[in-house]
Amino acid sequence: MRPALEIDDVAVYYDKRRALEGVTLTVERGEIVTLLGANGAGKSTTLRAVSGLVRAARGRIVYEGRDISHAPADAIVAAGVGHVPEGREIFGEFTVLENLLVGGHTVPRRQIGERLEEAFRLFPVLRERRLQAAGTLSGGEQQMLAIARALMPRPRLLLLDEPSLGLAPLLSREIFDVIRRINADGVSVLLVEQNARRALALATRGYVLETGRLVASGPSAGLAADPRVRRAYLGLDGARRGAAT
Amino acid sequence: MSGLATGSIYALMALSLVIIYNATRTLNFAQGEMLMISTFVGWTALQLLRAPLLVALLVAVVAAALLAWVLERTIIRHAISATHFDVLIITLGLSLMLRSAAGLLWTHDEFPFPSFFGSRPLGVGAVRVAPASLGIIGASLALMLALGALFRWTRLGRAMRAVAQNQRAARLMGISVEQVYSASWILAAAVGAVAGVLIAPVVFLSSQMGLVAINGFTAAVLGGFGSMPGAVVGGMVLGVLENLAPLYLPASIKHSVPFLVMITILIVRPGGLFGRVAPRKV
Ligand SMILES: Nc1ncnc2c1ncn2[C@@H]1O[C@H](COP(=O)(O)OP(=O)(O)OP(=O)(O)O)[C@@H](O)[C@H]1O
Ligand SMILES: [Mg+2]
Numbered sequence: 001m002r003p004a005l006e007i008d009d010v011a012v013y014y015d016k017r018r019a020l021e022g023v024t025l026t027v028e029r030g031e032i033v034t035l036l037g038a039n040g041a042g043k044s045t046t047l048r049a050v051s052g053l054v055r056a057a058r059g060r061i062v063y064e065g066r067d068i069s070h071a072p073a074d075a076i077v078a079a080g081v082g083h084v085p086e087g088r089e090i091f092g093e094f095t096v097l098e099n100l101l102v103g104g105h106t107v108p109r110r111q112i113g114e115r116l117e118e119a120f121r122l123f124p125v126l127r128e129r130r131l132q133a134a135g136t137l138s139g140g141e142q143q144m145l146a147i148a149r150a151l152m153p154r155p156r157l158l159l160l161d162e163p164s165l166g167l168a169p170l171l172s173r174e175i176f177d178v179i180r181r182i183n184a185d186g187v188s189v190l191l192v193e194q195n196a197r198r199a200l201a202l203a204t205r206g207y208v209l210e211t212g213r214l215v216a217s218g219p220s221a222g223l224a225a226d227p228r229v230r231r232a233y234l235g236l237d238g239a240r241r242g243a244a245t
Numbered sequence: 246m247s248g249l250a251t252g253s254i255y256a257l258m259a260l261s262l263v264i265i266y267n268a269t270r271t272l273n274f275a276q277g278e279m280l281m282i283s284t285f286v287g288w289t290a291l292q293l294l295r296a297p298l299l300v301a302l303l304v305a306v307v308a309a310a311l312l313a314w315v316l317e318r319t320i321i322r323h324a325i326s327a328t329h330f331d332v333l334i335i336t337l338g339l340s341l342m343l344r345s346a347a348g349l350l351w352t353h354d355e356f357p358f359p360s361f362f363g364s365r366p367l368g369v370g371a372v373r374v375a376p377a378s379l380g381i382i383g384a385s386l387a388l389m390l391a392l393g394a395l396f397r398w399t400r401l402g403r404a405m406r407a408v409a410q411n412q413r414a415a416r417l418m419g420i421s422v423e424q425v426y427s428a429s430w431i432l433a434a435a436v437g438a439v440a441g442v443l444i445a446p447v448v449f450l451s452s453q454m455g456l457v458a459i460n461g462f463t464a465a466v467l468g469g470f471g472s473m474p475g476a477v478v479g480g481m482v483l484g485v486l487e488n489l490a491p492l493y494l495p496a497s498i499k500h501s502v503p504f505l506v507m508i509t510i511l512i513v514r515p516g517g518l519f520g521r522v523a524p525r526k527v
Contacts, residue, residue, distance in 0.1 A: 077419030089414040106419035
């Protein structure tokens with residue numbers, strides 16, 4: 001069986017500016033892989049290239065053995081890739097329920113009810129708030145909604161872009177728990193995180209990006225012990241958290 | 246009453262402009278000319294086939310949908326990735342081209358157009374109302390309710406509203422934004438065709454009738470561009486104001502009313518009555 005995701009020597013440009021240069025990474029089926037890096041390193045760009053929001057100028061992106069480098073974004077979703085974008089990007093004017101229904105845009109009508117039930121089982125708070133305008137939810141609830149919305153089509157590969165950003169420690173632990181549960185159901189995960197310590201604890205392997213290039217990769221334990229990674233990301237991470245509180 | 250009738254037509258025009266604007270963030274300056282062309286096509290069906298008026302309406306709607314689909318796919322789609330200015334200029338050019346095309350095909354004369362509704366005034370209590378006005382209001386309201394249901398309860402309608410809010414997120418939901426563009430043009434044109442067939446008996450059929458779109462634009466601004474309930478209310482208010490103004494002001498003011506209203510609203514409340522578009526920061 002081919003891996004869930006293979007990114008092979010991908011370069012991405014925004015106009016003339018290079019954001020990714022020769023990135024190569026793999027997510028095996030059923031695996032959680034984390035992608036680390038400082039601000040502007042190209043983590044979000046990597047996820048956007050996979051889901052078809054930006055185009056790779058070079059290289060190949062292969063999902064379950066299928067080349068999706070040139071597929072339109074809607075076809076990539078239909079093929080089974082879910083993307084929870086940075087900043088959540090929920091539809092603020094829609095109710096919670098409408099957000100989930102839009103998430104189910106590619107789902108056959110007969111299955112919508114069942115998928116809604118799954119979403120509400122995973123996040124009971126969304127059931128309570130289903131008729132509330134999504135823009136009025138708290139940050140944590142919006143993140144839950146963004147994840148639930150992406151899960152509506154039952155993706156087999158989930159791309160998560162900084163799901164714990166701006167959340168209180170307790171909430172962010174809850175989000176990480178949910179990611180573990182989603183993964184236990186057989187969904188492969190590519191996780192971008194600022195919280196490197198927690199991401200490495202969850203993932204089996206990780207990659208480190210620096211200004212568009214991969215500078216380190218390997219099993220989580222090894223990366224967590226790597227002095228460069230410790231200094232650049234774990235140390236920074238700790239210092240930043242210290243500065244923020 | 247006749248103010249509300251004209252107002253309904255303005256509301257339909259405003260709605261068709263807003264439908265396209267919400268999906269693509271561009272204005273279609275050719276909206277009025279598309280209305281005019283499709284009404285002419287419906288009229289031609291009346292003349293050539295001696296078809297009943299209802300068939301003419303259907304022909305007009307289908308013609309509008311086809312015209313919109315072709316224009317969107319062949320011209321607009323390729324320009325949409327360019328700046329919005331380019332698309333504005335293109336639709337402006339389209340409006341001129343469609344008007345001269347209509348002149349070539351049908352001349353620039355005015356033609357009478359049959360109405361669905363009789364001309365004998367109906368008595369409602371002590372008030373006498375023209376059935377034409379009542380009919381226009383009724384038909385427009387029915388169409389607006391249908392549109393409301395479409396946007397609220399159907400997958401396509403929800404996809405269109407999602408694209409209006411956040412195009413990138415809509416793509417991540419598996420929505421084909423390109424299909425939404427096409428659907429918006431087609432839907433807007435169909436709404437315009439109905440408005441055209443409703444208003445043609447009142448204003449006569451001519452290559453100039455597309456100018457009604459300007460009032461639709463004012464109505465949309467009045468309602469807060471982008472808001473659909475706003476477009477409806479804006480249209481009604483504009484129609485009534487236009488009808489009442491000559492009673493209190495010099496009669497010649499009637500045709501300036503939309504511009505006075507537009508200027509006033511832009512100064513007093515730039516977001517419109519139902520505005521959700523934040524005033525641009527300068
Ligand atoms: N839409 C865009 N247009 C132009 N440049 C962009 C765009 N998005 C990102 N960039 C640039 O591409 C580079 C990579 O950005 P990206 O958002 O992928 O980084 P990131 O690792 O996700 O950063 P962060 O941790 O801040 O989210 C940065 O230099 C950024 O400024
Ligand atoms: Mg990012």
